[in-house]
Amino acid sequence: MDFEMERFISALIDRSPPHALVHLQLVLIPVIVAFLIAFPVAVLLTRRRFMRYTDRVMTFFNMGQTIPPLAIIAVFFPFLGLGMEPALFALTIYALLPIARNTLAGLKGVPQEVKEAARGIGMSEWEMLMRVEIPLSMPVVMAGIKISVVLTSGTAALGALVGAGGMGAVIFAGIDFFRAELIIAGTLVIGAIAIVLDRILSVIDNKLTPPHMKM
Amino acid sequence: MIVLDKVDKVFPGSNIPAVKQVSFQVDEGNICVFVGPSGCGKTTILRMINRLIEPTSGDIYIKGKKVSDKGLNPDHLRREIGYVIQQIGLLPHRTVEQNVALVPYLLKWPEENIKPRVRELLDMVGLDPDEVAQKYPFQLSGGMMQRVGVARALAADPPIMLMDEPFGAVDPIVRGRLQDEFLRLQKEMKKTICFVTHDINEAIKMGDHIVIMNKGELVQHGTPMEILSEPANSFVKDLIGTEREIKLLELTKSGEIVNKKAEIPETVRQKDCFISVIDPVQRALETMMKKDSDLVGVRDKDQEIGTISWNDIKKLINKLSGDA
Ligand SMILES: Nc1ncnc2c1ncn2[C@@H]1O[C@H](COP(=O)(O)OP(=O)(O)OP(=O)(O)O)[C@@H](O)[C@H]1O
Ligand SMILES: [Mg+2]
Secondary structure (H helix, E strand, O other), rough: OOOOHHHHHHHHHHHHHHHHHHHHHHHHHHHHHHHHHHHHHHHHHHOOOOOOHHHHHHHHHHHHHOOHHHHHHHHHHHOOOOHHHHHHHHHHHHHHHHHHHHHHHHHOOHHHHHHHHHOOOOOOHHHHHHHHHHHHHHHHHHHHHHHHHHHHHHHHHHHHHHHHHHHHHHHHHHHOOOOOHHHHHHHHHHHHHHHHHHHHHHHHHHHOOOHHHHH | OOOEEEEEEEOOOOOOOEEEEEEEEEEOOOEEEEOOOOOOHHHHHHHHHHHOOOOEEEEEEEEOOEEEOOOOHHHHHHHHHEEEEEOOOOOOOOOOHEEEOOOOOOOOOOOOHHHHHHHHHHHHHHOEEEEHHHOOOHOOOHHHHHHHHHHHHHOOOOOEEEEEEOOOOOOOHHHHHHHHHHHHHHHHHHHHHHEOOOHHHHHHHHOOOOEEEEEEEEEEEEEEEHHHHHOOOHHHHHHHHHHHHHHHHHHOOHHHHHHHHOOOOOHHHHHHOOEEEEOOOHHHHHHHHHHHHOOEEEEEEEEEEEEEHHHHHHHHHHHHHHOO
């Protein structure tokens, strides 16, 4: 395969942008939906009433990440067919685990004596969750979201294989037509998406991190 | 005010009870000090009083009401009881001001009342509000954190306070000062206080009433004077340690043994060898040694009311230690 600068720049500037937008959707929608599912579930799993389900639920989230997204799409093909929906569905399942795992770890990491004192001065369970446990576990939760974003950014390239589009379309076109320019351009854009999203999350993270946890 | 009736606590997964058949009563306005070695169940008792944990059997009453009463919301109960936990437990992500304001906030005090109250409290526990209010706990020393913990517990002016080694994290000098400050505050506050320590000297100094615990059992309870003059067994004797007589002298006011008829000799005046009626007898002894005299004059405010002699002190020691 040879490499032509002109083709490469055209791949980046002309060909990539529409695919990049789709790719962004393939990352953001699954991560947001995964957060909306995994975060409350993990919070519930740290409550005394639901603690005993922790292992079972986490096994499910674990499976979500070990089964390849393409296999999930294949299994759900009769219901969801091909295209955007099955891709979003599979990627969502894939994004659950890091968020759930980190939320659990973050909540469990809240110092026992802080919880004891908060309860001892009369905070209800809800007040303690909202004012003590969640704020103090935010840095770990955010780290989980970042991991999900980076993982999903890469995995979303497979969306092109089931007709969902995204930067995968550029890369697979490059593979089909032996065009290194396309493969490299597609990979670079995916990397850029992951980095930009990670930076944005870092800014939010920095706002949410309590002062005593900052370096 | 606070009554425990045959309270047992066995933690799940353990077969030895952490607290065994403990009964006692804390009267309104009193400081009751729990003292005993590590692991004897002091913290467990406090946590049962504010229902952080439930007794395995037995009953606990506050102002005649069972705390386990179904109609009593434990969160509301705890807002009426100031709690200073052993590990301090300030919220690390909140400023000193926000930490102290927690209970008033939970009780939904109007915003404009909270800020001045926080300043008042910080002042009360000897912290400069301008300096510390906006700091975070990690920016404070251990002793400052403990003061903030005490201020937080006092914030909503609860009639009852549970204090678990509130002055544990400071050196003996600062501790002495905190104890003095707290006793001074208590004179005005008149709160009913359960105070935990494993330092018998602190117990004697702070307590109107002392409860001595060992291995989950109540070994002896009574006033500091009763405990010192009639230790129930060798465990209590060992706990009191070697300086029992001196501790007794610290507890007795000079006024109790002053010889009111005696003339005050000229030598005492020349050496300025005087103490006050409210000083402990211990002070009389110290003054005698410092001024090299076997007699001290006693004053009530500015009035000279009598003397205490070396012999008076010896008689007192003999009487208190019961081998006269
Ligand atoms: N949550 C718990 N679960 C199981 N056992 C406990 C629990 N809390 C306390 N214990 C046990 O109960 C006993 C009494 O503990 P407690 O904390 O009341 O002691 P303490 O008198 O406060 O000691 P210290 O002076 O060290 O604070 C100890 O043997 C301890 O191991
Ligand atoms: Mg303790």
